[in-house]
Amino acid sequence: MTFNLGLTGSIGMGKSTTADLFAIAGCDVWDADAAVHRLYDRGGAAVPAMQASFPDAVHDGRVDRGTLKAIIAKDPTALTRIEAIVHPLVSLDRDHFRKTAKSDILVFDIPLLFEAGGHSEMDAVACVTIDAETQKRRVLMRGTMTLEQFLQIRKKQLPIEEKTARSDYVIVTDTQDHARAQVEAILADIREKIANA
Template identity: 60%
Template sequence: MSYLIGLTGSIGMGKSTTARMFADEGCAVWDADAAVHRLYAPGGAAVEPMGAAFPDAIVDGAVSRTRLKEIIGADPTALGRIEQIVHPLVGEDRQAFIAATDADIVVLDIPLLFEGRGAAMMDTTVVVSVPPEVQRERVLARGTMTEAQFEAIRAKQMPDADKRRLADHVVITETLEEARDQVRAIVAAIRREMADA
């Protein structure tokens, strides 16, 4: 059975970048956002139920994120209804990944780790964090969200300070070097603990 690290952090705080650093240390990484991409793609398990609930969201046999963001922008209750459809499918994908891997450490990159029930199954939890002005700059620099869309997502997420309080480890992602040092220290401590057990 692999050691499970739950990795989370608010939007744009550096989850994917930090997950890649864990992968560089030999950890297997599963990414909840990537699982949603697979579920929304043509033939994905979310296409049919999402089409039934949000017919306008389907474009060329896939769930369109652009359309979904428009729908969420117009109706604040939509995101909750999307989650009810998508989250059970994401949970199935995650369990299948854990069952199939033989890595000693598995990192589960889950934006809603503390908002949902995910944290309880982890051996340890890691939160990535930077000051809010850096977070905003980074997200808006990507050019995939308007400021209003960013604020709508952020308002729905647990505040960064609360996540940091709940986490076993906090990785500061102001620079790549600093973050990589922290990731290496966490992995080394876990491997020492596993060797002693």
């Protein structure tokens, strides 16, 4: 039996680091953001359709995410059209991962898991969390966005309190060791459930 574990959390909460901990522990991990990068890269499945719909966003055979952001900022209908192209391709990528992955527990690293309804495809959901001040500090330390951009992204995501309340497991990412211990405890719990199923 293969167990599908959704991994989610809001921006800056430590989800990517936690996904790495699951991988180190022997789980196959599918990363939604990485899938989009593959689809947008040269030879990616999304490039021809994006070239047809948003020719200005394709440079040197790949989709430029910065240009896409600018297009979305100017055109309120653009995001819906982009999602109509990308979401089915992301689903195909995820299905291919499911068919080819080898571990007993598959981890699906999906930032908008609840927002997009993906939790319904999972056997359980783990949500990473940290206090709001640490979250803000982590995001701004990356140097990739302004405070205003961070607040806009956070506003589009479900409140973390709601995400944690709807999750089967909660991982507090205050330290690497604490996060690792929680990941190991979750995997032990899931494997016990599999054994007793």
